[in-house]
Amino acid sequence: MPSALTVGGTRFIGRHTVAQLLAHDYDVTTVTRGQSDDPFADEERVSNVQGDRDDRTTLERARDEADPDVVVDCCAYHPGQVREATDVFADAGAYVYVSSGSAYAREDVPMREGETPLHDCTDEQATDDSMESYGPRKAEGDRAVFEAAADGVNAMSVRPMLVYGPHDYTERYAYWVDRVAAYDRVLVPGDGGSLLHRVYVGDVARALRIVAEEGEAGEAYNVADRDATTLERSLTLAADALDTDVEVVHASEHDLARADLTPEEFVLYTPSPALVSTEKLHALGWDSTPLDVAVSETALSHRERGLTGGEYDPGREREVEVIDALTE
Template identity: 70%
Template structure:
């Protein structure tokens, strides 16, 4: 049986990836500090090794114990962690979970072999702030390329914003919560915001496929094959929850009158953020139809009480803008 070691693997992307690996006949071991509940505790086919991925000796011990065919690294946040992992697991197929944030320029679309990625200073490489996240992920990609040049079968996968069941960030859950609770939902701009997203099960399948078939040294984008706007997201959520929603668009000025800014809303981008997924698709990967992906996500969020309310404006502030827009609409008659 094939063996896989997941550095991480119990929360969101990792949780779905473990399921993906199990479904494809892998014997899976998770390597985590054990600070979160383990959904696979007592599950056949899944073992757990406690340890801190920043402890090289712990990684070496895990490598010796598991002797993995595949290593998927979910929680490498600094380049030195990627460098250490590619050395420790040099005999395995290693996949680094990078990010679409590695790109330095918002090409439409951003392509793996054309769009430049961020530079990373030595200070950023040691940082852990949100501002340095993209540069750190980009430097991790470069570490993968260096390792591949030295003979390690190492690849990178760059997901765009990930959504789906068990998403503890609750960014998409904010919109699910609004649609589930209210008839009128405020969106910034014309609702056409295009932030390319990745359904978590598609990310999981991408990681497995790249581990099996990816070319060493290469990076692969992953995102929905059919991007859809913010407004369409709300309509798909409403369909999934068997309800109706009125999407109310608000200009920057209308939002400002209510003390709001477009950037306060999750999943909003002032310009399209899209990636090409042709390279990944050439390996045989496919994405889940958008209606199915959103339905699975919305249903799970409602069932688990995830509403993402802390990720966006307070409803009272939104209602102030909604009321003002309603008054302006009434004055047209």
């Protein structure tokens, strides 16, 4: 039976990746700090090595215990971590780095691997933890993968767009699901056509496995829903899943200013399209979950777990002020 090792594996992308690997007959070893509940604690085919991924001896111990055919690095947020991991796992059958669509420096429509430029990354950004440096850090991690591949390591990169799905601890989409569940009228910036490419977490996990098995060393692969959808349509699909009705109320920047709101205060809103091509990954045999199924599973999971995305709430009273002005 093949062996896989995941750096991470208990929270979101890692959790779904472990489940995907188990479903395809891998024995799995996870490397975690032990700070989150382990959903695989009772799974016979999953073993765990606890320790800090920044401690090289932890990675070496996990490598020696697992002797992995596949390594999936779900929690490398600094390029130095990628360089360390590609060195430690240089002899593994495949190393796959979870990068991000944020690595792209320009929003071509769509953004394509090998064509759309990546962010530069300064030495200061490479060790920073702010969101401002997130894209540059992920881009530099990609370059670390390319360098390792040039040295003979079977290393590859997968670039997800914004990930949603069950067990999403960021609760970004949960905010909109809660709005749909709680209110008949939901305020949306612009005309509802905001296009921020998203990707269902189960499809990310499947992409990571397929790239490990079928990908080419030194290559990066975008992953996103094959059916890119607007913010408004995603709310309609969530309402269908929850068996409720929702009236989407569109508000311009001027309309929002009535209540001292701005479009940027609404999570998952983007003023210009942010889309990637997925043809390269699709050519390996990958496809995405039908959008209605992905949104339904996500919405029902968020409601079952009581997730509200409250930290993104711009203030319902201010929303109602705008809604009433636009619908009276």
